[in-house]
Amino acid sequence: MSNEYELCTVREYFDKKYYLSMYPDVVLHEVEPVFHYCEYGWREGRNPSADFDTTFYLERYDDIRAAGINPFYHYIVAGKSEGRVARDRSGALKHRLAHARPQREVVKDWMIEVIPPANDAEEKAAALLIEGRPTVVSVSHDDYRVNFGGVQNVIADEQGELSDEVNYIHLSPAQPLPKLSDEIDDFIFSVRINSAEAGRLDLDQSQRLLSRVVASQGAPRWIIHHLMGHSPEILTRLIGSQPSGKIFFWAHDFFAACESYALLRNDIAYCAGPPPDSMACGICVHGRERGEHMARIRGLLDTLSPTIVAPSRAALRVWERTTGCHFESVVVNPGELFVSAGEPRPEPRLPLRVGFIGTRSFHKGWVSFEDLALDLAGDRRYCFYAFSSEAEGAHGSQIEHVSVRVTPENRNAMVDALLIHGIDVVVSWSIWPETYCFTVHEAIAAGAFIVARFGEGNVGDAIKQFASDCSVELSCDADLNHLFKSGKLVTIVRDSPRRYGALVPSMGTADLIDTNPMAELSEEVA
Known part of the structure; x- marks a missing residue:
């Protein structure tokens, strides 16, 4: 039986919210969570917080396991001062590497029941078209009105800008997938028209709908935002079945170069997109599929000869190098940032408020940020925040979660949240070259000092352009930890x-379309 002193000692460091979120069955025991851990939980391999790995500690230190001591209690009263390690710092990497799978296997987890289109689906979709308007057809990997993210916001802004002048038809896969679809005949689209849900259409129904568009309103212009989940062959047939206006193809990421759209070898390290027949691809779980994947997309590009649209010059550089494609290219900034001339920064109050913005995902650098916060637990110079739309419970008490959702209706939600919480520093630590980093622009707009990982993507370009004297770029996690632990960051921010x-x-692409008088859109292509 745990004694009262042990309970009191552990209670001070125990993360009740984390414990209950990770082990909801504890509620059924009707006992205090910290008591449950001390009495049963550690013996069952449960963790008292995100900072401490019970199983790791017992496996690493035989003396503690042999003595039958509560490992977390031991770490608090003796282990930490003895230099013992609370968790495996490389655990996230090991876990990702051990569970890395080619997308052909990941697909199994994505499958849903897709209801076939109704016989009158085409008629109902056509009823949403506004007579006399030219048409834009956009293509992406999911429903931009249901899901949230950078690509979805670009599409929503694009549709909103064009809503008074065109019929805006949006096509996404009815069966979402993390790879290209293998379908060559029975593909089903999920359709929106002028932002309204229009149901599902198969290829034949989609072709007939486009025939109506061409007959009454002229050839549509196409905007391909993302091919994930689509069949390039089906899409090429659909576009080629009718006259079409200009075709745009967005390089939002590097899906045209690999199924791993962030170009992560075995899901853990940026690979820089070597040739698909290279040895580097040969040792990657995504390498086996890469040659065929690139060939299928290249077939669509070669047939349609689209204008490539990149959200930043950095994106275009990497996209052309990794895909080997060089078409007529148009660089579009998916948003503008205007910054003040700058003013003296007030003497930093301690602790500095340090934030992480956006999805808490590996390729965004979340693991490095979380490790930094855990390393600096108890350091009175810093406190850590995570701003995202994700639910709580995925991190420890060292990081305060702030729920923020940026939508087309509230595009400044993140900037406002950073200002409200007085964030001094934002760590932008993506391990891949982001094509356009909304979060670093939001951080700069909120007046935060930027700590970024050095790389070839848009993050580096953005801070050089807008925040060269209120940012620092580092090469690795060790440099990041040293910047904080040495206290050098406090001085740099102050100055x-x-x-x-x-x-x-x-x-979006509305910036490239001649909307007055939309003449090019309504011209039929012979």
């Missing part, structure tokens, strides 16, 4: 100016 900015949302 830097503070700039505030204003974000202007992108109009």
Whole structure:
């Protein structure tokens, strides 16, 4: 039986919210969570917080396991001062590497029941078209009105900008997938028209709908935002079945170069997109599929000869290098950032408020940020925040979660949240070259000092352009930890100016379309 002293000692460091979120069955025991851990939980391999791995500690230290001591209690009263390690710092990497799978296997977890289109689906979709308007057809990997993210916001802004002048038809896969679809005949689209849900259409129904469009309103213009989940062959047939206006193809990420759209070898390290027949691809779980994947997309590109649209010059550089494609290219900034001339930064109050913005995913650098916060637990110079739309419970008490959802209706939600919480520093630590990093622009607009990982993507370009004197770029996690632990960050932030900015949302491809008088859209192509 746990004694009262042990309970009191552990209670101070125990993360009740984390414990209950990870082990909801504890509620059924009708006992205090910390008592449950001390009495049963550690013996069952449960963790008292995200900071401490019970199983790891007992496996690493035989003396503690042999003595039958509560490992967390031991770590608090003796282990930490003895230099013992609370968890495997490389555990996240090991876990990802051990569970890395080619997308052909991941697909099994994505399968849903897709209800076939109704016989009158085409008629109902056509009823949503507004007579006399030219048409834009956009294509992406999911429903931009249901899901949230950078690509979805670009599409929503694009549709909103064009809503008074065109019929905007959006096609996404009825069966979402993390790879290209293998379908060559029975593909089903999920359709929206002028932002309204229009149901599902198969290829034949989609072709007939487009025939109506061409007959009454002229050839549509196509905007391909993302091919994930689509069949390039089906899409090529659909576009080629009718006259079409200009075709745009967005390089939002590097899906055209690999199923691993962030170009992560075995899901853990940026690979820089070597040739698909290279030895580097040969040792990657995504390498086996890469040659065929690239060939299928290249077939669509070669047939349609689209204009490539990149959200940043950094994106275009990497996209052309990794895909080997060089078409007529148009670089579009999916949003503008205007910053102030700068003003002296007030003497930093301690602790510095350090934030992580956006999805808590591996390729965004979340693991490095979480490790940094755990390393600095108890350091009075810093406190850590995570701003995202995700639910709580995925991190420890060292990081305060702030729920934020950026939508087309509230594009400044993240900037406002950073200002409200007085964030001094934002760590932008993506391990891949982001094509356009909304979060770093939001951080700059909120006047935060930026700590970024050095790389070839949009993050580096953005801070050089807007925050060169209130940012620092580092090469690795060791440099990141040293910057904080040495206290050098406090000095750098104190001596830097503070700039505030204003974000202007992108109009997507609407910026490239002649909307007055939309003549090119309505021209039929012979």
